[in-house]
Amino acid sequence: MTPSAADDPARPTVLVLAPTGRDGAASAELLRRAGLSARACADLQELVSGLAAGADAVFVAEEALLTTPMEELIAWVERQPPWSDMPFVVLTSRREHPAVVAGRGRLVEALRNVSLLERPVQAITLTSAVQAAVRARRRQYEVREHLAERNRAAQELEDLVAERTRELEAANAELRAQMAERARVEESLRHAQKLEAIGQLTGGVAHDFNNLLMVISGGLDMLDRPGDPARRKRLMDGMRQAAGRGATLTRQLLAFSRRQPLRSEPLDLRRQVGAMRELLDRSLRGDMHVVLEFEDDLWPVAVDPGELELAVLNLSVNARDAMPTGGTIVIRAENLSALADNGLRGDFVRLSVVDTGTGMAPEVVSRVFEPFFTTKDIGKGSGLGLAQVYGFATQSGGAVRIDTAVGRGTTIALLLPRSGEAPPAERVHPADARAERPPGGMAGHVLLVEDDDEVAALVTEMLTQLGLGATRAASAAAALGALANGRAVDLVFSDVMMPGGMSGVDLAREVKRRRPGLPILLTTAYAEAAQREAEAEGIALLPKPYRLEELAAAARDALGR
DSSP states (O other): OOEEEOTTSOOEEEEEESSTTTTTHHHHHHHHTTTTTEEEESHHHHHHHHHOOHHHHHHHEHHHHHSSOOHHHHHHHHHOOOOOOOOOOEEEOOOHHHHHHHHHHHHHHOOOOOOEEEEEEEEHHHHHHHHHHHHHHHHHHHHHHHHHHHHHHHHOOOOOHHHHHHHHHHHHHHHHHHHHHHHHHHHHHHHHHHHHHHHHHHHHHHHHHHHHHHHHHHHHHHHOOOOOOHHHHHHHHHHHHHHHHHHHHHHHHHHHHHHHHOOOEOOHHHHHHHHTTTHHHHHSTTEEEEEEEEEETTEEEEEEEEHHHHHHHHHHHHHHHTOOTEEEEEEEEEEEEEETTTTEEEEEEEEEEOSSOOOOOOOHTTTSSSSOOOOOOOSSSSHHHHHHHHEEEHHHHHHHEEEEOTSSSSSEEEEEEEEOOOOOOSOOOOOHHHSSSSSOOOEEEEEEEEEEEHHHHHHHHHHHHHTOEEEEEESSSHHHHHHHTOOOOEEEEESSOSSSOOHHHHHHHHHHHHHHTTEEEESSOOOHHHHHHHHHHTTTTEEOOHHHHHHHHHHHHHOOO
C-alpha cells in the first residue's frame, strides 16, 4: 500500500462518505477549511478505491455502512500491513434500536481503529477529531519508516554475517580436517595402549595364578604319596595359603575395577589402624619404624574395614620397599572440612602414608595405579597393591592423591568420606566371631542349588561336616521341582549365577512366594550386582571362596532367622 496523497505533509487526505443529503459535501468543505484535503466518496466502493490509492483518515456516516455489505471494506482493513491501522471517524445517530446498536458494535469490531461522534456535532468537534486521527496516521508513517530502516540495517547485517559465515566455514573445514587427523592419531595411540594394557594384565594374571595353581596341584599330587604327618601338614598349609593368596588377588582385581562389593560402616581410624600395629611390625623389616599421627578430634569415616586394612598394609609395604636402607613410615590422619577438590565435595578425612624413600618419576606416577604395573624385580610384587588402593578409595566415594619426586620420598593420601554415624564402641573381628562359634553342631536338611559338579561335591562335604544333610539341584528349575515334591527342607543354599535363565535371586523370590518363611542363603563369586538385588530382597549373600567356618556362620545365621 503506497499512500500517494498522504505523502504531502501540508495537505493530508481525508476520505468522506456521507451519502444522505448534503452531509458529505458540507463535511468535506468543513475539513478543507481546516487545512485538510477532503475527498467526498459517492459510495462504499469508491471509498475502498480511495483507501487503496492512499489516505490519512476516513470520515463516514454510520448509515452508509449499516445498510450496505461491508465485506470489501473489511477485507481491505484485514490486509493492512503490520504498521498500519487506518483511523475511522464514524458519525452516529441517537437511535437506540437493538438492530442499530448491534450493527454499530459489529462496525466498531470490524474497522478496529474507530472514533464515534454522535449527532448533532459541532464543527470544531468534528474537525478536531479528524485532525487527531490524521496525526495518529502520520505517527504510523513514522513507524513504517523506522521499520524500513531497521529492515535495511538488518539486511546489511545479514549480508555481513553471510560473508563472515563463509569465511568461518572455510576456517572450520580446515580445522575439522585437522581434528579428524588428530582423532585418527589418538585412536591409534589408544588402541596401542589398550593392547599393551591387556597384554600386561593377561601376563600378570597368568603368572600369579599359575604360581598358585602350581602350589595346589603339586601339593595334591604329593598328598597321594606316602609321607610323615608333619610333611602332610606342611603341604596342606601351603595349599591353604595359595588358595588364600588367590582369593586376595581376585579381591584386589575387583577392587581396582570397582566390582568388589564393599561393606561400609562407621570406623574410628585411630582404633582401626592402631590395631594393625602388630601386623605392620610383622610385615615390615626390623630397620623400619612406624609413627602414627592422628588428630585428637578425628572424624569417623564410612569405609569397609577389611579393605581399609589391606590398603594401609599395601601402602606400608610399598613405603618399606622404597627405603631399602631403613627409615621411618608416618601414617597420618587429619580432618578436611568442606573439601572442594576435583569433583569431591563435603567433609573428608585424609589418611596419608609418608616415606622418605627413593620417590617416583613422573612417568611412573602416570601408570602407578595400573594393575600389574610394578618397578620391583620379578617375584618381589604383583603390581596390584596400589591398584587395590585406588579401587578401594574411589569405590568408597573418595580419591587418592600422590605427592612424590625422585629422591625426596612419597606421600600417598587417601581421601575418605566422613561418616555421619558414630563408630561402635568396639568392633569384633570376623575371625574372633568365628572362633567363638565353632563349626558343627547343626541339624537340618539343605537344598543345595549349584550347577558346577565339583563345587557341589565339595560344598556337600562341607555341609555334612557341619551336621547338615544336603540334596543337590543343578538349576533353579530343578530346585523348584524338588520343593514341589514336598521334600523336607530347612535351608535353600543357592549360587547366584546359573544356567537356564533363572538366577539365584529369581529363585529366592519364587521360593519366598511359594514357601514363605523358608530360610534362603545365596553365594556368588562375582557379587556386585547380586549384592544389590539380594539386599533389596533381604537375603544374605556369602561371597566365594569361603571357608568352612564362614559357611557355618552364614548357615547358622540363616537358620536362626
